[in-house]
Every structure is written in C-alpha cells, then in structure tokens.
Amino acid sequence: MKILLVTSEALPYAKSGGLGDFILSYSKALSKLGEDVSVIMPLYKQIRTKFPDVMKDFYDQFDFKMSWRTQGCGVFHQLLEGVNFYFLAMDRFDRDNLYGYGDDNERFACFVMAVNTFITRHNVYDVVHCNDWQAAVLPLLLNYNPKPIKTVLTIHNPAYQGWAGRNDLSEYFNLSTGYFDSGYVRLGDSFNYLKTGIMSADKINTVSKTHAQELLHDHTSFGGMGAIIDWCRHFDFSGIVNGLDQEVWNPLTDEILAENYDVHSYKEGKKTNKIALYRALGVSDDFDGPLFSAITRLSAQKGVERIMDIFPHLEEYHARMVVIGTGEMEEQFGSLAARYPNVIFIKRYDENLAHLVYAASDFFLMPSYFEPCGTSQLISMRYGTIPLVSNVGGLNDTVADVSRGKDATGFVFRNDDYFGMVNSFYAACSMFQNNRLDQMIVNGMNGDYSWSKSAKDYLALYQSIDWK
Numbered sequence: 001m002k003i004l005l006v007t008s009e010a011l012p013y014a015k016s017g018g019l020g021d022f023i024l025s026y027s028k029a030l031s032k033l034g035e036d037v038s039v040i041m042p043l044y045k046q047i048r049t050k051f052p053d054v055m056k057d058f059y060d061q062f063d064f065k066m067s068w069r070t071q072g073c074g075v076f077h078q079l080l081e082g083v084n085f086y087f088l089a090m091d092r093f094d095r096d097n098l099y100g101y102g103d104d105n106e107r108f109a110c111f112v113m114a115v116n117t118f119i120t121r122h123n124v125y126d127v128v129h130c131n132d133w134q135a136a137v138l139p140l141l142l143n144y145n146p147k148p149i150k151t152v153l154t155i156h157n158p159a160y161q162g163w164a165g166r167n168d169l170s171e172y173f174n175l176s177t178g179y180f181d182s183g184y185v186r187l188g189d190s191f192n193y194l195k196t197g198i199m200s201a202d203k204i205n206t207v208s209k210t211h212a213q214e215l216l217h218d219h220t221s222f223g224g225m226g227a228i229i230d231w232c233r234h235f236d237f238s239g240i241v242n243g244l245d246q247e248v249w250n251p252l253t254d255e256i257l258a259e260n261y262d263v264h265s266y267k268e269g270k271k272t273n274k275i276a277l278y279r280a281l282g283v284s285d286d287f288d289g290p291l292f293s294a295i296t297r298l299s300a301q302k303g304v305e306r307i308m309d310i311f312p313h314l315e316e317y318h319a320r321m322v323v324i325g326t327g328e329m330e331e332q333f334g335s336l337a338a339r340y341p342n343v344i345f346i347k348r349y350d351e352n353l354a355h356l357v358y359a360a361s362d363f364f365l366m367p368s369y370f371e372p373c374g375t376s377q378l379i380s381m382r383y384g385t386i387p388l389v390s391n392v393g394g395l396n397d398t399v400a401d402v403s404r405g406k407d408a409t410g411f412v413f414r415n416d417d418y419f420g421m422v423n424s425f426y427a428a429c430s431m432f433q434n435n436r437l438d439q440m441i442v443n444g445m446n447g448d449y450s451w452s453k454s455a456k457d458y459l460a461l462y463q464s465i466d467w468k
Helices: 018-032 045-050 104-121 138-142 168-173 193-200 209-217 221-236 266-281 304-308 330-337 351-360 376-382 393-398 402-407 420-433 438-446 451-463
Strands: 002-006 036-042 058-066 069-080 083-089 127-131 150-155 190-192 203-206 237-239 291-297 320-326 343-346 363-366 386-390 411-413
Touching: 002 018, 002 104, 018 036, 018 083, 018 127, 018 451, 036 104, 058 104, 058 168, 069 104, 083 104, 104 138, 104 168, 127 138, 127 451, 138 150, 138 193, 150 193, 150 451, 190 193, 193 221, 203 209, 203 221, 203 451, 209 221, 209 237, 209 393, 221 237, 266 351, 291 304, 291 351, 304 330, 304 420, 320 330, 320 351, 330 343, 363 376, 363 420, 376 386, 376 393, 376 438, 386 393, 386 420, 386 438, 402 438, 411 420
Parallel strands: 002 036, 002 127, 036 083, 127 150, 150 203, 203 237, 291 320, 291 363, 320 343, 363 386, 386 411
Antiparallel strands: 058 069, 069 083
16 A cells, blocks of 8 residues: 655654654554555755755656646655655745744645645555645545545644635635635635545544544534534544654663663662753752653643642652743743742753653653643653543543552543642652552553554554545
C-alpha cells in the first residue's frame, strides 16, 4: 500500500506541537511494517538553515493555479529511516516561524494546492492521510482526481480549524462557492477548512478513543464541530491512541541520563538521576522527599492552576516540584512559584533537562482540562515516574487509576472534581511515605506504548475504506 502523509510539520525538520512527533513516529512504524510511506510538507526557512542536505536531491518542479494566479513550486526529497520526505519550496514558507501569520489561511491553501498538483503528477498513492486544518481541504480536491484515492483526516487538535471567507473557495482552491452556499463547507458565516475535511474525507479520526467520544457528546465546544461529526459522519469517525517512540524514550539507552536503568534497576537509577538533576538545578541534593514534576505549555487548557494549587502543600508533605514550561500563563505561574522555596521553575524548554526530569521524578503532573492524546504521561510511565492525570482524552485511555489495584499505573481524577488534583497529590505522598508504589512503577515501565499497534489500527482503518 502506498501511503502519503500530508502535514504542516514533522520531526526532525520542523515542530511546533505534538503533530511533529506523530508524523515521524507513525511514518517510521508504517515503514517497519513493510508499507511504502511518504511524507509531504512545506520547506520552511528553518529547514533550509538547519538541514541543508534536504536541498541536495531536487525531485520536481511545477506551476499550479490559484484562481487567476500562477504559483511556482520546487520539490526536494530526502530518505529518512525508510520514509520518503518531500519538501515543497514556495515563497510563502520562507519565513522565520511555522505559523502565526495573518495570511496563514492563504499560505496553507497554497500548500494544499501544491500537494494536489504533486499527487496528480505522481499518481501512485493508494491512501492520502491528511492532518489537521492545514491539510483538511485536500480530500475535497482529491474527489476530482481521475484515479480513486482513499482519504483520511486525523484531527489532532479541534481548537484550530482554519477560517476563511466565502470567495476564498474560488480564490484559493478553484472550487465553486456553491459548496459554501449549500452549507457543505460553511460554519457560521465562514468557510471552515476543518469542517471541509470532516465532510469530504472517507474516514475521520482523532488521537484517542476517549477524545473521540468527548467530541461526539459535546455539541457546543470548538464551534460545534462535535455536532457536525455526530450528525454527519458519526459512523466514519473513530479514535486511535497515539504511540510513543520507544527508541528515543528508553531509560536503558538514553544517553542524556546520569545513569541508565530498566525495570529491574530503577530504584538506584532514578536515585542517581535525581541527584544529578538537583545538582544541575543548584539545589540541595540530599532532599529525600517525593519529587513532583510537570513539563507543559503554561496555559489554562493544561490545567496550570491545578498545579499551582499544590504549591502551598509541598512543604507540609516534604515534597519538591520542578516545572519546565512557557506560555501565556508563565508570568502568573512564575510569580507564584517564587513564593515557595520547594518549587523550581524553569521558564524555557530544554530537551536534555526534560529527559533528566522524567528519569529523576517520582510523580508527573498532567491535569489537563482537554488533552486529545498526550505523550508526556507515556514517557513518564516508561521512565518509572507515576502520572497524576485528569480523566480526559488520551490520559484516560493510557493511565490506569490506583483503584485498579495490582493493574494500576497512576492516579486518575475526575475532570469536574475541583479538589481532584490536590487529593491525588495527598494520596501520592501517602503512598510514597509507605513504600506502596513499586507495583505501579513496574506496571508503567512494562507497558507497551509502541507505535506498532497504533500503526496496525491505522492500516485497518485504511483497509476499511471501499474503493470509490
């Protein structure tokens, strides 16, 4: 099966969020299963700067039309770990950042039109798998392709949708405004990219089973996107939980750690890494209380105020907290953290420090109000760190609550429980003091978080689509 993943970002080349991790890990998993997989994405300025080798293999060049305008596109190719990466070179992506520009709708319309032309010129793909709003109009365009192509849209974050005007259907995509007038691509008074993909892709999915159910049962959030899926595409919608790249995230081989360890040696290994972390942070390394941590975007969605609620209780329970993060709440968070000596706040993202924090911590905090899947809870369990999470999205699917007894891997509290985070903190501290955590740690470290199962689920999704 020839599969093309269409994306606005992918590691190692360009990443803004979890989509970048998804594309690299999933494409590698497909390749290992023997599938012929390719990834197509914009050639951003930062890729040319950091990865100049991608410019060595010039693959194709063509023009395409956006209404009356003729656009040019160059294509470069690089093979990475069995995956063919194609980079589309266009002026609109020769900027410092991936997103955040006033013309993002037009930029990614240009990208989609270029991808559509690329597919037509190299008409070899059986499945075109689009990701998020940036690629969501492509399934509608592919309905006009002379060769039948199966299409899938994965919604990684329904909060971002791509909004444009009625006339942009023809100005950007050469499509009839009748699609807008009929309501097919309209949401409110706007042309909505994500809705277009939901209506036109053969199958739609999101990145966990619980998040899929949350969308189907919530008809008001995200502009009513859940209602559209429920009413129009209910039987074509599913949830497939993300996996984890277990080659990158492996405490036994992680070169960043002060000492490697596995499920048989985690006690000594985590102790050594905790000492190394404390020394790196310039705090006393003989502290023997539990270490809580969070590596997060500091936003309301991530439940940051729930983490802040724990600050006053740390000293009482002889506990410490390390938080790595940036975001819209960083000033508020930093101001409060400065009042508590047991809170260590690092206002930047540091990859090496993040690895050490996962290995050194006893508990990991992830109290999100909304989390389609999440990766940090998987990393923490793999590193023998027990997660404390809300029962939303992928957190609910991947962490087994302490009430599960011998099968537990963490603490899961109800999202609507105002005191859930603090009560989970109390319970975690109590179990730490009574040495009752070993089974949970072992369960977490022995869990299978690999991409292999998820990749097979996606292949089954592709195969469930009837040829047009």
